[in-house]
Amino acid sequence: MAKHRFLVNEPWVKIWRDEHGVPHVEGRDEIDLYWGLGYCHAKDRGLQMLLMRILGRGQASEHLEASHAMLDIDLFFRRMNWGSDAAVEIDKLTPRAKEICLSYCRGANEYFTQKTPWEFKLLGYHPEPWRLEDIILLSRMTGYLTLAQSQAEIEHLLVEMVQAGVSLAKLEELFPGQLNGLEEDLIRNLRLGHRLVPAAVTWNVALPKMMASNNWVIAGSKTASGKPILANDPHLETNRLPNVWYETVLTHGDRYALGATMPGLPGILIGRTNDLAWGATYTFMDAIDSWIEQCRDGRYLRNRNEWAPFRERKEIIHRKKKTPVEVTFYENEHGVLDGNPKQEGFYLATRWSGSHTGALSLNHSIEMWHAESVAEGMDHLGKFESAFNWVLADRHGNIGYQMSGLMPKxxxxxxxxxPLPGWKPENDWDGFVDYRDLPRCLNPEQGFFVTANNDLNAWGKIKPINISMGPYRAERITELISQQANLRLYDMMNIHFDVYSSQAEEFMRILEPLLPNTAAGRILAEWDCSYAKHSAAAYLFEQFYHRLLQTVFGRHGLGEEVTGFLAQESGIFVDFYSNFDRILLSEDSVWFAHEKRDDIFRRVAEEALAVAPKPWGNMQKLTLRHLLLGGKLPKLAGFDRGPITLAGGRATPHQGQIYRSAGRVTSFAPSFRMIADFAKDELHTNLAGGPSDRRFSKWYCSDLKNWLEGKYKILKP
Structure with missing residues (x-):
């Protein structure tokens, strides 16, 4: 230990960095470990923690800036009200979990009493101590933000499409088997106050967006070592500094945990211990619903002839050097109303199943330190209240898969x-599905399991997914695993960086014979469906694909202006491209407006390929921007890094999506990669960034080069 420079050197806890800057916490007991984790989070990611809390409380206008965009963010978080009833959740913590959470808070506050991020001093913000209530708040925020960008948007899009007059036949093709209960006339009469999730909120850089990801686990029967291997690469917004994830090594006696944490929360979220490894992706579980409420005089209809009052909640939003804003929210058992019920009409009320949660997830996250088998890990992770796909492996050779999340009955x-009529009791939720009825499996026959935001309903007793991102990444990873024997660590690394698109392959089967005999057409005809940085064909295919979306769904359905907005300023075509692809690849569709599919493909190809080819990498430039000061200072100041070039596309295992949303550039890419091979007590990782959010720290962006070049550092206890 003498070779290390200690950050903390006490008899009960020692903290030091390895050669990669990753903090190692050695505790006298488990309680002390979490004191050390809280201390590390505050030291290295204090800016991230405190920004998340400011946003979650709806206090950005008070502490950051008083712009209209910031007011919208505050209004959203005040509407969600995730800080409410935290005391109720705290009372649900087990005695040990509560003691650990308190120890974590003490560690964070120990550092914050010594130093707080200088950026807040410039803003005149003096943070309060970190509390149990803040842990509950962040657990809810991180659980919901995936839905805020996906499920709520697609449900809102459906309402707007009905109101715009899109035919039921077209809607049925876009959402097959999902429209039972749709009352078009009722939805057309809805008064929409505003977007349920303001774009400014959805894409605020301080908030983690756990949307697209890959994970897989392979049994020892298919590996060279005879031991299981687990891999995970959460695909989050990468154009931010610091990274969402914070790596750490925790040790107590001969027990260890290696992996990634979320600053502000105690516990390893993905990683491994001596006995067990686990990784996560987002499930696309539908855990958010809207009801149509008939309102008048501040009341809402119940049981066809009873009128009940809403609960009124008044909030005051303080704004820097501006007059405070007072707002009233109206709530009932279906959530928060999107409108003013004192003005007669039909409005939406929206509820998320995890709005009043946190304790159960914390209790079982902390228990993962002691879990010794896949079966035990499945029981803990299955009780998480947020929707994730978990893959697991243990030192005994078992592998498994478990979905988590509060799935409404x-x-x-x-x-x-x-959205269904709220005045009909039969439309209410009837509790939540038991986690053992969600998709899950132990030791699958094929000897491996893959999740990549695809449809996994077949593995459960119930079907929690109504719309998934698409099957392509999962299919490609499955293909790569199936075609090899004696799999090794470097095979997992190759899968992490694979840029072959099964989606493009499907389109090219139809498109290739229809391509024009031009230079661009010939380049595309010879394409290997790889989104490598140098590929001109990948660039040309994307020109064709986006023009095809605009033609079929713009000219023939939603209107070119609306389709252009969805493609250029939203995540709809990014998150749910599989629904649109299903129509585009069909031999016939009502969206084709009596044209033949091949004729549309041929015409669109001629139009789209009338461009000069260029390398795909030219379109894939991305700058990593500082959370608070990104784009506000000269490049030489070093707060922003890049530009970097991303390989990959929407449907490649190495996802590389760069697009605009809410007027700013955002991205989905593998922000963190990890591989756990039970042949050794170690974890191979790389991170798009570094351990620290301190610009002048050597660890600010220390792992980015490894992340770009495909090099993995090794974390050891």
Whole structure:
């Protein structure tokens, strides 16, 4: 230990960095370990923690800036009200979990009493101590933000499409089997106050967006060592500094945990211990619903002839050097109303199943330190209240898969995608599905399991997914695993960096014979469906694909202006491209407006390929921007890094999506990669960034080069 420079050197806890800057916490007991983790989070990611809390409390206008965009963010978080009833959740913590969370807070506050991020001093913000209530708040925020960008948007899009007059036949093709209970006339009469999730909120850089990801686990029967291997690469917004994830090594006696944490929360979220490894992706579980409420005089209709009052909640939003804003929210058992019920009409009320949660997830996250088998890990992770796909492996050779999340029990025949009349009791939720009925499996026959935001309903007793991102990444990873024997660590690394698109392969089967005999057409005809940085064909295919979306769904359906907005300023075509692809690849569709598919492909190809080819990498430039000061200072100041070039596309295992949303550039890429091979007590990782959010720290962006070049550092206890 003498070779290390200690950050903390006490008899009960020692903290030091390895050669990669990753902090190692050695505790006298488990309680002391979490004191050390809280201390590390505050030291290295204090800016990230405190920004998250400011945003979650709806206090950005008070402490950051008083712009209209910031007011929208505050209004959203005040509407969600995730800080409410935290005391109730705290009372649900087990005695040990509560002691650990308190120890974590003490560690964070120990550092914050010594130093707080200088950026807040410039803003005149003096943070309060970190509390148990803040842990509950962040657990809810991180659980919901995936839905805020996906499920709520697609449900809102459905409402707007009905109101715009899109035919039921077209909607049925876009959302097959999901429209039971749809009352078009009722939805057309809805008064929409504003977007349920303001774009400014969805894409604020301080907030983690755990949207697209890959994970897989392979049994020892298919590996060279005879031991299981688990891999994970969460695909989050990468154009931010610091990274969402914070790596750490925790040790107590001969027990260890290696992996990635979320600053502000105690516990390893993905990683491994001596006995068990686990990784996560997002499930696309539909855990958010809207109901149509008939309102008048501040009341809402119940049981066809009873009128009940809303609960009124008044909030005051303080704004820097501006007059405070007072706002009233109206709530009932279906959530928060999107409108003013004192003005007669039909409005939406929206509820997320995890709005009043946190304790159960914390209790079981902390228990993962002691879990010794896949079966035990499945029981803990399955009780998480947020929706994730977990893959697991243990030192005994077992592998498994478990979905988590509070899945509402709905009446038979409805999916949750369609807003239903709130005055009919049969449309209410009837509790939540038991986690053992969610998709899960232990030691699958094929000897491996893959999740990549695809449809996994077949593995459960119930079907929690009504719309998934698409099957392509999962299919490609499955293909790569299936075609090899004696798999090794470097095979996992190759899969992490694979840029072959099964989606493009499907389109090219139709498109290739229809391509024009031009230079661009010939380049595309010879394409290997790889989104390598140098590929001109990948660039040309994307020109074709986006023009095809605009033609079929713009000219023939939603209107070119709306389709252009969805493609250029939203995540709809990014998150749910599989629904649109299903129509584009069909031999016939009502969206084709009586044209033949091949004729549309041929015409669109001629139009789209009338461009000069260029390398795909030219379109894939991305700057990593500082959370608070990104784009506000000269490049030489060093707060922003890049530009970097991303390989990959929307449907490649190495996802590389760069697009605009809410007026700013955002991205989905593998922000963190990890591989756990039970042949050794170690974890191979790389991170798009570094351990620290301190610009002048040597660890600010220390792992980015490894991340770009495909090099993995090794974390050891």
């Amino acid at each position: 709905r009446r038979v025949g409805v999916s949750g995608l369609v």
